[in-house]
Amino acid sequence: MAIETELLILGGGTGGYVAAIRAAQKGLDVVLVEKDKLGGTCLHRGCIPSKALLKSAEVMDTFNMADEFGIEIGETAKVNYSKVTKRKEAIVDQLYQGVQGLVKKNKIKVVQGKGAVLGPSIFSPVSGAVAVTFDDPDKEEEIYVPxxxxxxxxxxxxxxxHLPLDEEMILSSDGMLRLQELPERMAIVGGGVIGVEWASLLHSLGVEITIFEALDRLLINESKQVSKALQKQFSKRGIDVKVGQLVEQAEIANGTVSLTIKGEDKPLVVDKVMVAIGRKPVVEGIGLQNTSVKYDAKGIHVNAHYQTSESHIYAIGDCIDTLQLAHVAMKEGELAVDHIVHDTSEPINYVNVPRCTYTSPEIASVGYTKETLPEGKKVKTGTFQFNSNGKALIGGKPDGFVEVIKDEETDDLIGVSIIGPHATNLISEVSTAIYMDASPIEIGEAIHPHPTLSEAIQEAALDVYKLAIHK
Structure with missing residues (x-):
């Protein structure tokens, strides 16, 4: 028997469960189908567990800096990775319970099983019914018609x-989070956000790291100045950065991995290799071939309101070709529901989505960088170094800078890049300012508390007009 509902959401990750909650708040009857755990990649295999590890790495860095603050510690700090991972798992579990509670509170029906979209059938004259199968062989398939x-x-x-994942010697980010002990030497292939975050945290926890990036710089989506500054800091810390170099082959023998590097005579021998070359959308094995929904290797094709070529079927998050960020998936889920309920929604300007990288030092940006400016757009920039900021000096992490970009014609703030302490928290001020169509002078003239890191944003904004006080 087919079960009817107003809305079915296939996937209970960040985008899916947020969409479900918003739909329930709007009064819709919602079914949420998830084959694994609510919270998806972000909660269980991405954002949250990796940032928990990064916090442990930060504590280790602070311990190693103690002498600079006049604190003398007799014994050398030691990483107990078992305790590190237990803390990570406890945080994930607490948040997982919270998500389950929210879904229950909003009276959302959760179906734990694997869903596949059906084409027109006896259950529905149009595509969009979902067949759910279960791991339990005694449980019969269920059909939902939303x-x-x-x-x-x-x-x-x-x-x-040429680097096949076995999640033991050659690992993805998923496999990295299942490690029970740290290797002594590790290579990371890929210098994007995931690669540099893992390089940063592993080095802080005592692992010898070499990171390979085939392009000419790390973090290709950030400004060249930010990329240059990060590479300089990594090298200063002792992380071996290889840009413009390709790993051609991996050979596993005697509990190590031997990497052949293009143009190098001698292989690099490490204990483990991480492959961090991005993520691909899940579009296969979910029944799309039964419909007329268009999709390719980059994801499902949608319009500005997240409708597919079959207008009653929507798609959001990492399975479409937009920014693969949890906060983007959340917003897309909310907007898709808004369009379902009100037949209208406000499209996202993806240029103005804040982007964060949780390395040491942290990196965050929003809007344009110099490299991504539209052709012909005239701008002025302002900068301020954290080594002239009192709070950064007090914190012992004065490396980095803030860069502000202003549209000459409109005086609007159109881009900010930050590399330095707490950049991922600081970015919210300027992200909100861009959303409100603020100009840099409005940020510069607003009173900022002293001493704070936010004063660096104020000074950079004033520097656009050559009015910075402390520069």
Missing amino acids: KKLIIATGSVPNSLP
Whole structure:
């Protein structure tokens, strides 16, 4: 027997469960189908567990700096990775319970099983019914027939043919989070956000790291100045950065991995290799071939309101070709629901989505960088170094800077890049300012408390007009 509902959401990750909650708040009857755990990649295999590890790495860095603050510690700090991972798991579990509670509070029906979209059938004259199968062989398949369907199946780690993942010696980010002990030497292939975050935290926890990036710089989506500053800081810390170099082959023998590097005579021998070359959308194995929904290797095709080529079927999050960020998936889920309920929604300006990298030093940006400016747009920039900021000096982390970009014609703030202490928290001020169509002078003239890191943003904003006080 087919079960009817107003809305079915296929995938209970960040985008999916947020869409479900918003839909329930709007009064819709919601079914949420998830094959694994609510919270998806972000909660269980991405944002949250990796940032928990990064916090442990930060504590280790602070311990190692203690002497600079006049604190003499007799014994050398030691990483107990078992305790590190237990703390990570406890945080994930607490948040997981919270998500489950929110879903229950909003009276959302959760179906724990694997869903596949059906084409026109005896259950429905149009595509969009969902067949759910279960791990329990004694449990029969269930068919759900929603009026509207949101696909939120997320993404999985990408791989390379010559570096096949076994999640033991050659690992993805998923495998990294299952490690029970740290290797002594490790290579990371890929200098994007995931690669540099893992390089940073592993080095702080005592692992010898070499990071390879095939392009000419780390973090290709950030400004060249930020990339240059990060590489300089990594090298200063002792992380071996190889840009413009390709890993051609991996050979596993005697508990180590021997990497052949293009243009190098001698292989690099490490204990483990991490492949961090991005993520690919989950579009196969979910029944899309039964419909007329268009999709390719980059994801499901949608319009500005997240409708597919079948207008009653929507798609959001990592399974579409937009920014693969948890906060983007959340917003897309909310907007898809708004369109379902009100037949209208406000499209996202993806240029103005804040982007964060949780390395040491942290990196955050919003809007344009110098490299991504539209052709012909005239701008002025302002900068301020954290080594002239009192709070950064007090904190012992004065490296980095703030860069502000202003549109000459409109005087609007159109881009900010930050590399330095607490950049990922600081970015919210300027993200909100861009959303409100503020100009840099409005940020510069607003009173900022002293001493704070936010004063660096104020000074950089004033520097656009050559009015910075402490520069």
